[in-house]
Amino acid sequence: xxxxxxxxxxxxxxxxxxxxxxxxxxxxxxxxxxxxxxxxxxxxxxxxxxxxxxxxxxxxxxxxxxxxxxxxxxxxxxxxxxxxxxxxxxxxxxxxxxxxxxxxxxxxxxxxxxxxxxxxxxxxxxxxxxxxxxxxxxxxxxxxxxxxxxxxxxxxxxxxxxxxxxxxxxxxxxxxxxxxxxxxxxxxxxxxxxxxxxxxxxxxxxxxxxxxxxxxxxxxxxxxxxxxxxxxxxxxxxxxx
Amino acid sequence: xxxxxxxxxxxxxxxxxxxxxxxxxxxxxxxxxxxxxxxxxxxxxxxxxxxxxxxxxxxxxxxxxxxxxxxxxxxxxxxxxxxxxxxxxxxxxxxxxxxxxxxxxxxxxxxxxxxxxxxxxxxxxxxxxxxxxxxxxxxxxxxxxxxxxxxxxxxxxxxxxxxxxxxxxxxxxxxxxxxxxxxxxxxxxxxxxxxxxxxxxxxxxxxxxxxxxxxx
Amino acid sequence: xxxxxxxxxxxxxxxxxxxxxxxxxxxxxxxxxxxxxxxxxxxxxxxxxxxxxxxxxxxxxxxxxxxxxxxxxxxxxxxxxxxxxxxxxxxxxxxxxxxxxxxxxxxxxxxxxxxxxxxxxxxxxxxxxxxxxxxxxxxxxxxxxxxxxxxxxxxxxxxxxxxxxxxxxxxxxxxxxxxxxxxxxxxxxxxxxxxxxxxxxxxxxxxxxxxxxxxx
Numbered sequence: 001x002x003x004x005x006x007x008x009x010x011x012x013x014x015x016x017x018x019x020x021x022x023x024x025x026x027x028x029x030x031x032x033x034x035x036x037x038x039x040x041x042x043x044x045x046x047x048x049x050x051x052x053x054x055x056x057x058x059x060x061x062x063x064x065x066x067x068x069x070x071x072x073x074x075x076x077x078x079x080x081x082x083x084x085x086x087x088x089x090x091x092x093x094x095x096x097x098x099x100x101x102x103x104x105x106x107x108x109x110x111x112x113x114x115x116x117x118x119x120x121x122x123x124x125x126x127x128x129x130x131x132x133x134x135x136x137x138x139x140x141x142x143x144x145x146x147x148x149x150x151x152x153x154x155x156x157x158x159x160x161x162x163x164x165x166x167x168x169x170x171x172x173x174x175x176x177x178x179x180x181x182x183x184x185x186x187x188x189x190x191x192x193x194x195x196x197x198x199x200x201x202x203x204x205x206x207x208x209x210x211x212x213x214x215x216x217x218x219x220x221x222x223x224x225x226x227x228x229x230x231x232x233x234x235x236x237x238x239x240x241x
Numbered sequence: 242x243x244x245x246x247x248x249x250x251x252x253x254x255x256x257x258x259x260x261x262x263x264x265x266x267x268x269x270x271x272x273x274x275x276x277x278x279x280x281x282x283x284x285x286x287x288x289x290x291x292x293x294x295x296x297x298x299x300x301x302x303x304x305x306x307x308x309x310x311x312x313x314x315x316x317x318x319x320x321x322x323x324x325x326x327x328x329x330x331x332x333x334x335x336x337x338x339x340x341x342x343x344x345x346x347x348x349x350x351x352x353x354x355x356x357x358x359x360x361x362x363x364x365x366x367x368x369x370x371x372x373x374x375x376x377x378x379x380x381x382x383x384x385x386x387x388x389x390x391x392x393x394x395x396x397x398x399x400x401x402x403x404x405x406x407x408x409x410x411x412x413x414x415x416x417x418x419x420x421x422x423x424x425x426x427x428x429x430x431x432x433x434x435x436x437x438x439x440x441x442x443x444x445x446x447x448x449x450x451x452x453x454x455x456x457x
Numbered sequence: 458x459x460x461x462x463x464x465x466x467x468x469x470x471x472x473x474x475x476x477x478x479x480x481x482x483x484x485x486x487x488x489x490x491x492x493x494x495x496x497x498x499x500x501x502x503x504x505x506x507x508x509x510x511x512x513x514x515x516x517x518x519x520x521x522x523x524x525x526x527x528x529x530x531x532x533x534x535x536x537x538x539x540x541x542x543x544x545x546x547x548x549x550x551x552x553x554x555x556x557x558x559x560x561x562x563x564x565x566x567x568x569x570x571x572x573x574x575x576x577x578x579x580x581x582x583x584x585x586x587x588x589x590x591x592x593x594x595x596x597x598x599x600x601x602x603x604x605x606x607x608x609x610x611x612x613x614x615x616x617x618x619x620x621x622x623x624x625x626x627x628x629x630x631x632x633x634x635x636x637x638x639x640x641x642x643x644x645x646x647x648x649x650x651x652x653x654x655x656x657x658x659x660x661x662x663x664x665x666x667x668x669x670x671x672x673x
Contacts, residue, residue, distance in 0.1 A: 011364035116321035125531030150561035252536035
């Protein structure tokens with residue numbers, strides 16, 4: 001009976017504005033029962049078509065029913081002694097939303113105008129005295145970039161590790177044995193020596209984790225090596241058991 | 242301002258891949274040629290007009306535009322067909338209605354929190370905020386002092402560039418609620434509907450479940 | 458060649474992201490305006506000369522240059538001093554992706570040691586740490602109690618200023634961003650349950666007084 005275009009509404013307020021316009025309703029005097037019925041019909045239609053109904057629409061359905069009920073009850077009185085229209089909040093919300101919906105049309109127009117303009121595209125041939133700075137190739141950054149960078153750094157590592165451990169068949173236990181075996185013949189060894197024949201980055205990382213594990217188990221100790229950025233691994237004498 | 246700086250200003254704008262503010266042009270010239278050089282942002286502004294007149298005189302396809310509090314060279318709209326055909330920009334999709342709506346709210350109410358945006362739109366706006374953040378049209382501006390200290394959002398320079406605005410104040414103003422009240426759409430209807438009609442309907446409607454059938 | 462294409466050619470070179478070959482200009486125009494348009498690569502070549510004469514006539518700071526694979530705009534060498542200064546000025550305000558990543562790790566995990574940073578990033582970070590220290594975005598906060606007593610790094614006041622934060626605790630939590638990308642399945646499930654409840658409510662709505670209580 002009603003031709004309602006699906007999925008063209010940005011939200012429940014948008015849908016209500018559609019009903020108001022289509023049925024030439026007075027926004028300041030919304031027939032709540034009628035509009036609730038229309039609203040529910042729309043939701044049922046979505047259900048029939050097996051479309052997901054967003055929570056915001058459901059919330060609005062509840063709100064509409066609440067208003068409907070209040071309309072039939074004695075009116076509440078505000079501090080000035082005036083009757084409170086149960087629809088007032090909804091009307092305000094609709095008007096506020098309408099303002100920005102109109103604005104979005106203007107933005108849309110500005111967008112289409114702006115798309116016709118192209119800024120200068122190629123700067124490679126500009127004569128520059130200063131050497132080109134690699135850093136200037138990158139954009140200005142915001143807090144958002146910072147969070148994204150952090151998430152990326154934190155999330156990529158474990159994923160890679162799980163995947164590659166399987167692939168290379170390296171486990172922390174194996175590497176613990178490997179380290180202990182290496183230390184059987186030598187009192188100490190540095191990390192570079194330990195990782196000497198390791199080609200995959202993951203094997204080195206797993207070995208490093210194994211190393212930390214051994215430190216925690218108090219089986220080995222670490223100390224600074226004379227070389228820059230280097231450390232030595234040495235056996236700890238078993239103190240208990 | 243010495244006339245010799247006309248071309249220097251032109252070169253600086255021409256070689257900048259982002260809108261360059263008048264203050265940065267002034268600073269660059271003073272840093273290089275001395276603090277005593279007489280040049281002000283309003284000199285720059287006048288120079289832009291002069292330069293654009295020159296481009297007009299040779300019927301050039303580009304102009305200096307005032308965007309995002311700065312100056313940038315851009316093609317004239319009438320060449321959109323050719324330029325768009327070449328560039329990868331053409332494949333870029335336009336913003337959705339939801340994105341535009343949310344941007345309008347943020348642009349006018351910034352800094353604004355997510356709950357405030359959702360109050361106005363009446364819908365959950367997580368996804369759309371993420372999209373706008375990804376597109377660098379909005380950014381996080383800090384935290385609100387209200388309960389829960391939610392994040393505050395605001396528009397970026399990229400937003401100004403995207404919509405061709407020089408300044409956020411160049412945005413068309415949203416209509417006041419009073420104006421919307423005077424809107425023809427609503428005025429025309431206002432008198433048509435009688436008060437008791439509402440109550441009548443409310444009385445007639447006993448089972449909402451029935452409305453289901455009306456759709457079919 | 459029709460004179461009208463002079464400005465089209467100019468616009469195409471101006472807007473191109475890469476040096477544009479004469480053949481591509483010809484192809485673009487023919488694709489858009491028809492195969493029968495009379496235009497050849499040698500027309501383009503002559504057009505470039507004509508355009509450059511125009512820029513000379515208005516004493517412009519730029520020219521169209523011929524490079525191996527096409528045409529490209531460039532500022533003249535006499536402005537190199539200014540143009541070069543501009544780009545280095547800009548670089549001061551920017552951070553590389555690697556620096557950003559490191560900075561983010563330090564900001565969220567501070568105080569943190571170099572080995573810990575390198576474990577997360579998977580690469581040596583000496584150079585980056587030095588850069589960040591130089592830019593005064595991070596500082597040394599002391600030494601860790603762990604083996605080797607490595608230095609601990611943390612962010613500075615300058616860092617807070619750079620991002621417009623009052624306090625390091627104002628930094629958005631990664632959780633807050635994840636929230637923007639909520640699990641859709643979960644939301645859909647929740648909505649279905651809510652919808653059923655509302656419908657039940659609507660069907661039972663025979664006594665209005667009662668339903669009022671149910672809603673609240």
